[in-house]
Amino acid sequence: MPVLETARLTLRPFREKDVDRLAELMANTDFMRFSLGVFSREQTAAFLKKLMDWERRGLPSQFAVIHRGSNRLIGYCGFFHQQVDGRDEIEIGYRLHPDYWRRGLATEAAQAVRDYGFGDLRLPRVISLIHPDNLPSRRVAEKNAMKLERETVFKGFPTQVFALSREEWLAKRACE
Numbered sequence: 001m002p003v004l005e006t007a008r009l010t011l012r013p014f015r016e017k018d019v020d021r022l023a024e025l026m027a028n029t030d031f032m033r034f035s036l037g038v039f040s041r042e043q044t045a046a047f048l049k050k051l052m053d054w055e056r057r058g059l060p061s062q063f064a065v066i067h068r069g070s071n072r073l074i075g076y077c078g079f080f081h082q083q084v085d086g087r088d089e090i091e092i093g094y095r096l097h098p099d100y101w102r103r104g105l106a107t108e109a110a111q112a113v114r115d116y117g118f119g120d121l122r123l124p125r126v127i128s129l130i131h132p133d134n135l136p137s138r139r140v141a142e143k144n145a146m147k148l149e150r151e152t153v154f155k156g157f158p159t160q161v162f163a164l165s166r167e168e169w170l171a172k173r174a175c176e
């Protein structure tokens with residue numbers, strides 16, 4: 001995957017040496033809100049390996065989110081491969097360190113990832129899977145032009161499926 005630049009962020013592929021910082025992030029309960037819980041260093045290393053394997057195989061993956069102002073790796077934003085209700089889907093997912101919340105950074109990253117997904121990768125559709133109580137994440141999805149498509153149960157949890165098709169993205173761009 002390429003390096004994406006937004007006004008305040010650099011989104012780049014993950015590297016093996018990101019494991020220390022990623023383990024620090026994934027041990028943080030706020031960073032891991034609305035997940036199964038914090039990750040150990042071993043779990044983080046396995047997660048990082050999964051992301052780098054996707055990258056190596058030429059599949060969409062997560063980007064490391066670098067805040068240029070502080071030159072810190074502050075989280076991830078990018079693509080996950082999910083099976084939802086028996087259908088293969090590409091999800092846009094994001095997590096940021098709480099010190100960087102509420103500055104529009106997740107929205108900035110998610111919009112760049114979405115535009116890369118439709119513009120360069122020519123994906124037919126992207127979704128975001130969101131717990132009904134996760135208002136910040138829902139707002140990021142809405143600001144990413146996604147619409148609530150349905151509610152389902154994903155990995156045992158009530159989950160809202162937000163979705164955007166390539167046609168909707170193209171139509172939106174034509175109006176801008």
Ligand SMILES: CC(C)(COP(=O)(O)OP(=O)(O)OC[C@H]1O[C@@H](n2cnc3c(N)ncnc32)[C@H](O)[C@@H]1OP(=O)(O)O)[C@@H](O)C(=O)NCCC(=O)NCCS
Nearest residue numbers: 033034094095096101102103104105106107136137139140
């Ligand atoms: C979800 C998350 C990435 C949002 O990051 P962020 O950088 O703070 O988001 P933004 O600043 O781009 O804000 C997006 C919208 O959410 C709103 N928002 C952010 N935090 C909020 C909060 N705690 N309560 C209510 N609204 C909130 C913002 O006001 C903004 O909406 P607005 O423009 O209408 O005001 C961040 O909260 C996070 O990492 N949470 C833990 C992990 C997580 O839940 N990830 C998603 C899993 S599906």
